[in-house]
Amino acid sequence: MGEYLNNQKGVKLNKLKFNGDNTYIATNETIATEKLLSLTPLCTQITTIKNIESMSDGEYTSFTCKIIGIGPDETIFFNNGPKRIQKLKRAIIVADKTDSINMNIWENHFNLIKQDQSYIIKLAKVKIYNDDISITTTTHSTYEPIEDIGSVNCSDSAHIAHESAISGVITSIGLLEQRCSCPKCYSTDVECNDKTIKCITCKSRSLYVKDPIKPNKIKVNILDSHQNIIELIVDTCNIEALLERCNRTELIEGDLVEQEAVLLALSSIKVFVNFNPKNMHINSIVLNNIEDN
Known part of the structure; x- marks a missing residue:
């Protein structure tokens, strides 16, 4: 299926496993065959950066842009089994005639773009942290060089934010404040109650659908080596990965915030954190008591 995704060809899937709630899972028995389709998926239709700014977190998108700025290499650490590995990424600024936006690329894509060149970038992923929207590339993202798109609109809000790094101990975890947004146009200028959302x-007017019981992001306080407490935002999956490293997988299935044992387990280890100082979101968090690789 990855091959069809990269080639952006239609595919027919057989022998999918039903997973409930109208969802299916591809297994090793799933068969993928090429199929001609007259439709173009929304994620591969070329849009503008202005339109991207109204998309939701996690959506995939494709767009035309010019590379305005390329930041320095930044080292990100990941846990891989018993060892810690590192990867490089760069923050860049891309712009079109409607607006500009920050985008992260990983080291395997470094040689695919150049400053002041224009590209069609497909299958990039929208990321939203603290109402700050950006784009990140994935292994499936593609870069097609094109002729210069001419003058572009580079806003003052787009700038390269260098990452910060700290080591310390997690001292508290908590839920993020939930903000209502319109499911139709994604505006946050709404009137919200427990039943409906009225978009200004x-x-x-739309039904208010509460977020899943298990949030995908939580906030944490970290006490660093200088005894400073820093409040950050972290993806739930990163906390679950830490619990797995601590051999506390039994805590993952429950509510991470409500379980006292979760905080006690996390506070017993030292962590190394890379985070964005602009939106205070953790990009990577790993144990700090294992050897680098």
């Missing part, structure tokens, strides 16, 4: 922007 597009004049619509």
Whole structure:
């Protein structure tokens, strides 16, 4: 399926496993065959950066842009089994005639882009942290060089934010404040109650659907080596990975915030954290008591 995704060809899937709630899982028995389709998936339709700014976290998108700025290499650490590995990424600024936006690329894509060159970038992923929107590339993202798109609109809000790194101990965890947004136009200019969302922007009213019981992001406080407490935002999956490293996998299935044992387990280890000082979101968090590789 990855081959069809990269080639952006239609595919017919057989022998999928039903997973409930109208979802299916591909297994080693799933068969993928090429199929001609007349439709173009939304994620591969070329859009503008202005339109990307109204998309939701996790959406995939494709767009035309010019590379305005390329930041320095930044080292990100990941846990891989019993060892710690590192990868490089760069923060760049891309712009079109509608606006500009920050985008992260990984080291396997470094040689695919150049300053002041224009590209069609496909299958990049939208990321939203603390109402700050950016784009990150994935292993499936592609870069097609094109002719210069001419003058672009580079806003003051787009700038390269260098990462910060700290080591310390997690001293508290908590839920993030939930903010309502319109499911139709994604505006946050809404009136929200426990039942409906009234959008001031597009004049619509929608049912208020509460987030899943298990949030995908939480906030943590970290006490660093200088006895400073820093409040950061972290993806839940990163906390679950730490618990696995501590051999406390039984805690993953429950509520991470409500379980006292979760905080006690996390506070017993030292962690090394890379985070974005602009939105205070953790990009990587690993144990700090193992050897580098």
